[in-house]
Amino acid sequence: MTTSREAFLQRVRQAAAEGNRAGATPSLEPRGTVGYQGAGPDPVARFAEQLAAAGGFPYVVPDGATAIRTVMDLVQRRPAAQILLGEGAALDALDLRRHLLEAGLQVTLVSSLNVSSSRDPFFAADIGISGVAYLVAETGSIVVVSRPDEPRSLSLLPPVHIAIAERRQLLPDLFDLFETLGAGEPLPSCLSLITGPSKTGDIELRLVTGVHGPGELHVILVTS
Amino acid sequence: MPANDYARHEHHAFLDASTQALSDAPLQAALTRLTGTLMAANRRGYAALGDSDQLRDHAKCIKEHTLAHLDHYLEQLEASVHKLGGHVHWASTAAEARQIVVDIARQANCTRAVKSKSMTTEEIHLNPALQAAGVEVTETDFGEFIIQVAGERPSHLVAPAVHHTRESVARVLSGYLGEPLPDDARSLALTGRRVLRAKFRAADLGISGANFAVAETGTVVLVTNEGNGRLTTTCPRVHVALVGIEKVIPRLADLPVFLKLLARAATGQTLSVYTTLITGPRRPGELDGPEEFHLVLLDNGRSRILATPFRESLQCIRCGACLNACPVYRRIGGHAYGGVYSGPIGSILTPLYDSVSENPHLPHASSLCGACQAACPVRINIPHMLIGLRELQHHDRPNRWEGLAYRLWAALLRRPWLYRSALRMAGLLLRPLTDNGWLRWLPGPGGGWTETRDFPAPAARPFRERWKRL
Numbered sequence: 001m002t003t004s005r006e007a008f009l010q011r012v013r014q015a016a017a018e019g020n021r022a023g024a025t026p027s028l029e030p031r032g033t034v035g036y037q038g039a040g041p042d043p044v045a046r047f048a049e050q051l052a053a054a055g056g057f058p059y060v061v062p063d064g065a066t067a068i069r070t071v072m073d074l075v076q077r078r079p080a081a082q083i084l085l086g087e088g089a090a091l092d093a094l095d096l097r098r099h100l101l102e103a104g105l106q107v108t109l110v111s112s113l114n115v116s117s118s119r120d121p122f123f124a125a126d127i128g129i130s131g132v133a134y135l136v137a138e139t140g141s142i143v144v145v146s147r148p149d150e151p152r153s154l155s156l157l158p159p160v161h162i163a164i165a166e167r168r169q170l171l172p173d174l175f176d177l178f179e180t181l182g183a184g185e186p187l188p189s190c191l192s193l194i195t196g197p198s199k200t201g202d203i204e205l206r207l208v209t210g211v212h213g214p215g216e217l218h219v220i221l222v223t224s
Numbered sequence: 225m226p227a228n229d230y231a232r233h234e235h236h237a238f239l240d241a242s243t244q245a246l247s248d249a250p251l252q253a254a255l256t257r258l259t260g261t262l263m264a265a266n267r268r269g270y271a272a273l274g275d276s277d278q279l280r281d282h283a284k285c286i287k288e289h290t291l292a293h294l295d296h297y298l299e300q301l302e303a304s305v306h307k308l309g310g311h312v313h314w315a316s317t318a319a320e321a322r323q324i325v326v327d328i329a330r331q332a333n334c335t336r337a338v339k340s341k342s343m344t345t346e347e348i349h350l351n352p353a354l355q356a357a358g359v360e361v362t363e364t365d366f367g368e369f370i371i372q373v374a375g376e377r378p379s380h381l382v383a384p385a386v387h388h389t390r391e392s393v394a395r396v397l398s399g400y401l402g403e404p405l406p407d408d409a410r411s412l413a414l415t416g417r418r419v420l421r422a423k424f425r426a427a428d429l430g431i432s433g434a435n436f437a438v439a440e441t442g443t444v445v446l447v448t449n450e451g452n453g454r455l456t457t458t459c460p461r462v463h464v465a466l467v468g469i470e471k472v473i474p475r476l477a478d479l480p481v482f483l484k485l486l487a488r489a490a491t492g493q494t495l496s497v498y499t500t501l502i503t504g505p506r507r508p509g510e511l512d513g514p515e516e517f518h519l520v521l522l523d524n525g526r527s528r529i530l531a532t533p534f535r536e537s538l539q540c541i542r543c544g545a546c547l548n549a550c551p552v553y554r555r556i557g558g559h560a561y562g563g564v565y566s567g568p569i570g571s572i573l574t575p576l577y578d579s580v581s582e583n584p585h586l587p588h589a590s591s592l593c594g595a596c597q598a599a600c601p602v603r604i605n606i607p608h609m610l611i612g613l614r615e616l617q618h619h620d621r622p623n624r625w626e627g628l629a630y631r632l633w634a635a636l637l638r639r640p641w642l643y644r645s646a647l648r649m650a651g652l653l654l655r656p657l658t659d660n661g662w663l664r665w666l667p668g669p670g671g672g673w674t675e676t677r678d679f680p681a682p683a684a685r686p687f688r689e690r691w692k693r694l
Contacts, residue, residue, distance in 0.1 A: 008314040008523060012469065013295040015531035022533060025292035026285050028474060035279035035484055050494065110511070118511045123425055139495040148509035152458040156451060174480040174495070182476045187441055189507045190457065193499040198451040202367035202383065203390050205257055206409035211366055211417050213451025213498065 031175075039137035039172035044223060047170060050140025054196030055209060056217040058140075063224045064094050067164065070220050071096060071129070074162060075105060081126035081160075083107045087149035088131035090164045090222070096129065111149050118151070128158035128214070135170045135221070136177050139195055142219055143177065146190040155194065161214040167223045230559045231376040231387065238585035241560040251387050255557050258386045259548040265492025266545050266599055273488065283485055284602045286478050287539040291530060297439040297472045298521065304442030308504025310517040318348035318524050325350060325431070325464055326357045328518050332462045334359060334429035338420075340446060340453040341365035342433030343542060344466050344522060346378065347564045347577070350431070361431075362423045364452040366416045373400045379558030379566065381544035382490050387557055420452070430460035430514060434467040435541065436482060437519070440475045443503045444519065447486060447496045454500050463502070463514035468522050470538035482541060485601035490543040525577045534609055537572045539602045546596035546606060552589050561586065568596035568606045572613065580616055587613035644688070651682040 039046040048058035061067045071094075075083060085097060085107055100107045108121045130150055134143040142163050144155045155161050171177050181187065198213030209215045230241040245251055270276040290297055302312045313328075315321035329337070337359050339345065351361045351372075363372040367385035371378060374396045378384030385393070394407035397415060405415055432453060434444040444465045446453035457463050473479065487493040506513035529538060547553045547567030558566035562583065563574030571586040580587075587610050590596075596606040636643045657663050658681040666674045673679055 004316065004320075005314045008316055008521075009295050009298065011316075011523070011527045012298060012530065015527040016292060016294050018531040019535045020292050026289050028289050028478075029282070029285060031282055031477075031481065034275060034282050035273065035481060037273070054494075054497070113511060115511055119425075122512070123421070141495060141499075146507075146510055146513060148511070151511040151513075152454065153512050156454050156458060174484060178477055178480045187443060187476075187501060187503040189502070189504055189510065189513055191501040191503070192454060193495065195493075195495045195497050195499075197497070199449045199497050200366045200413055201449075202365075202370065202385050203388070203393050203409040203412060204254070205261060205383075206390075208410050208413040211413045211450045212364070212420065212455055 036175055037138045037173050039170075043137040043170055043172055044167070044221065047135055047137040047140055047221070050138070051196065051217075051219055052140070054140050055199070056140065056196045056219060059218065059220045061220060061222055064222060067220050067222045068094050068096065068099055071162060071164070072099060072103060074160075074218055075100065075127060076103065078126060078160075079105070081106070082121070082124050084110065084121060084125035084128045084154055084158060086110050086128070086130040086154050088147075090131040090166050091129070094164065096164075110151060110154060118153075122151070122153040122157050125158040127160045127162060128154045128156075129162045129164070130154045132163050132165045132169060132219075133191070134177055134180070135165050135219075136172075136174055136193070137170055138173045139193075141174075141193045141195040142217075144192050144194060145188040147188065152190050152192075155192070156213055159210060159214055160216045160218070161194075162218045162220065165219060165221045167221065170221070230562075231374075231379070234377070234564070235562045236582050238560060238562055238583070238589065241562065242556040242589075245556040245560045250389050250392075251557055252555075254386055254389065255554055258380070258383055259554045262383075262491060262544070262548040263599070266489055266548065269488030269492040269494075272494070273484065276485075276488075279481065280485060280601055280603050283481050284539060286473060286481060287602055290472060290474055291470065291535055291538055294469060294472070294530065297474055298469060300439040300474075301437055301442060301472055301519075301521075304439065305504070305517075305519050306442075308442050308517070310442065310504050310519060313518060313520045315520055315522045315524070318522075321348045321466060321520055321522050321524065322350055322353040324520050325466065326353055326359075328462065328464055329354065329357065329359050329429055332429070332516060334460075334462055336423070336427045337361045337429040337431055338364050338423055338427040338452075338456050338460060339368075339431045340433070340448060340456040341368050341384070342431070342466060343378070343381065343564060344433045344468050345431060347468075348466070348522065348524065350466070359429065362420070362427075364420050364423065364456060365448070366413060366420075366450060366452075369416060369420065370396055373397065377559065377564070380547060381542050381565070381567070383544070387559065424455045424459045427460040428462065430456040430458075430463045432456050432463070432465050434465050434471055435486065436479060437465075437467050437472045438474075438476050438479060438501075439472050441503055443476070443501050445479060446500045446502065447483075447498070448500075449491075449493075449497045451498050454498055457500065457502050457514065458512050461514055462516045462518070463505070464518045464520060465502070466520045466522060468524075469526050470540075482601075486541055486543055489545040489599065489601035529576050533612060534572065534576055536604055537569070537576065537609060539604055540569050540573075541601060543601055545599040545601065546604075549595040549599040551591060551593065551595070556589075561589070568610075569604070572606060572609050575613055580613060581620060584617060587611075587617065644686075647682065647686065651684075654681060657681075 505517040
């Protein structure tokens with residue numbers, strides 16, 4: 001294995017050096033402001049507009065109480081639904097668990113599962129409710145990261161995904177996101193930018209949502 | 225060769241395959257719809273960016289820099305992946321890469337693989353090797369799944385099943401499931417979801433490519449619209465990413481430069497639905513994600529290209545924009561090109577990876593109009609490289625008649641009196657063939673031109689004579 005690795009790298013090294021003789025070995029120039037779009041005067045409006053353009057449903061709400069009402073409205077449209085609930089600052093602040101249970105809904109807490117018991121509830125869930133790590137206004141994206149209490153499946157396997165976000169999580173531009181990520185702790189094992197519902201156009205370019213990931217993406221953004 | 229074989233097998237019969245494609249009415253309709261829509265979206269996408277030209281220059285600069293120091297960044301990538309507890313494998317050839325993936329499957333006792341869309345796995349013909357080793361392989365991109373069931377090859381970088389209609393998809397999937405399916409796109413796609421969910425649930429091996437690999441962090445980046453890339457890296461207990469060495473980028477901060485361009489160039493989207501950054505295997509306490517992460521770095525001819533003036537072709541980020549822009553691809557589709565990669569970039573990659581002498585027509589499958597370069601998010605000078613390949617062909621197999629003709633032409637141009645009389649002679653000789661100012665038929669080698677187009681006849685009064693009186 002080592003010898004093939006050495007031979008591989010030696011070959012690449014020689015080829016790079018040989019090709020470099022023809023020129024074209026620029027250094028990594030600083031990007032400056034090139035490509036920076038920003039979010040304009042109203043980042044919240046920009047986020048909502050971009051998410052809607054991508055086929056998602058934004059709900060900009062002034063406070064926690066309205067956020068809870070919005071979630072309850074969404075889930076009560078499907079009273080028989082199996083709900084998978086994550087954890088984290090935004091979700092805990094709303095005490096969603098209590099509200100969902102009091103309404104008599106079937107809720108599975110991610111924190112109550114372990115590796116071997118989680119597969120069935122993950123695949124059976126109809127609605128996944130998660131927090132987000134960031135929002136990007138430029139693209140209308142939510143950013144979710146894998147954590148023990150917010151697994152990858154939570155925002156992926158259920159046909160409906162409801163994400164709760166706070167104003168302070170909103171970043172203007174994609175460049176801001178990667179600057180923030182680069183400055184912080186090591187990257188999580190999995191980080192996804194999600195921009196609207198799952199889409200395919202593989203048959204005659206006809207848009208179909210929900211082919212693999214959630215067909216519905218609801219993002220509740222609490223501005224208080 | 226039977227009509228469908230070009231869709232199933234790689235080949236070197238460019239002229240026959242493209243002739244056949246031209247008379248395939250459903251294919252022509254599909255190509256017009258796809259390329260027209262995506263090309264307009266590409267222009268809209270760039271326009272919405274404001275300074276897309278500068279951003280594309282910056283992206284190109286990052287690629288040029290990385291390729292110039294590729295050995296360094298590959299070692300850095302390896303070290304980053306090791307630090308995360310992942311494994312790195314070095315595959316010099318397609319055969320080595322196949323063996324590495326088969327060995328990973330064997331050692332981890334994997335028998336059911338799901339794949340997210342990857343042209344690199346197509347390039348090494350991974351599926352037959354896994355199947356021969358007793359591993360069931362399922363393509364999970366919906367378009368790739370359709371063509372896998374149909375036994376065909378992808379015909380477009382980002383829309384692999386573009387050559388199918390909803391009726392033909394219904395036929396293919398009805399046959400696979402043994403039940404008649406309605407032929408509307410929505411119910412077919414949702415049937416696909418149901419079938420593929422079961423595959424994801426049972427799978428123990430997830431195989432992906434990567435759009436980018438970040439050296440600084442050891443991250444592989446997958447961009448999809450359907451979410452199958454996320455499922456492939458969430459459900460199975462082993463993840464193998466097969467990545468061409470040209471996919472490495474230095475820093476995390478370089479990634480958004482390419483993300484801003486990739487989706488805009490491919491489909492006009494601001495961003496694809498899912499951009500997933502995988503950084504090592506599942507961490508302690510996490511409930512899902514793979515326990516093992518393997519990065520297989522593939523050379524397969526890339527280092528050879530790195531040393532040549534064709535290095536620029538390694539900057540390609542596989543968005544498909546040059547296919548949509550190309551007046552040749554738009555007429556003949558992907559299968560006619562014969563190789564894994566099609567369109568303008570395929571006309572460069574297939575001869576370089578495969579063989580220049582066995583793909584004599586591909587460097588000529590272009591009008592050199594430059595639409596490919598204009599659409600390219602990293603501004604690859606495709607026309608320039610096509611001409612370079614033509615030059616290689618000429619050195620490989622010099623054409624004595626062509627050489628003689630050019631020497632004769634040069635001799636004429638050096639002697640104005642001879643040139644004028646030769647032109648006058650040609651005008652006289654061609655007069656019987658002239659029809660309304662055009663030559664509709666020419667004898668000998670000129671027939672190659674007039675077979676598909678007319679040639680303007682020499683003017684009755686040469687410009688030089690008119691000039692004297694102007």
